[in-house]
Amino acid sequence: MHYAGIELARSRLTAVYFNRCVLLAEMLSPEQALSAGYLDKVVDESELLSTVTGVALAMTTLDMPAHRQTKLKARATLLQVLDESILKDAS
Numbered sequence: 001m002h003y004a005g006i007e008l009a010r011s012r013l014t015a016v017y018f019n020r021c022v023l024l025a026e027m028l029s030p031e032q033a034l035s036a037g038y039l040d041k042v043v044d045e046s047e048l049l050s051t052v053t054g055v056a057l058a059m060t061t062l063d064m065p066a067h068r069q070t071k072l073k074a075r076a077t078l079l080q081v082l083d084e085s086i087l088k089d090a091s
Contacts, residue, residue: 003085011078012037 001022009022017036020026030042043051072079 003088004082007078007081007085 006022010018013021013036017028017032017038021028021036021038028036028038030039033039034042041051
């Protein structure tokens with residue numbers, strides 16, 4: 001697995017699922033992926049469009065410059081690790 005993929009998984013998954021999924025290539029059901037941290041939400045197919053629309057509408061109320069800066073601050077370490085990982089993967 002590429003370094004960048006490992007780091008993305010490390011940033012999302014619980015330690016137990018990280019080992020099971022990254023090291024052992026375990027496949028997960030949608031519900032397990034939710035518990036593991038891969039997914040934020042699982043909805044029935046019939047609810048998909050309304051759920052996505054609701055999330056998108058809620059995001060329109062955010063102060064986008066503040067949202068962007070907060071995301072950059074919250075993910076600064078991950079972004080640095082990903083930059084380094086991409087360089088490792090490229091060599």
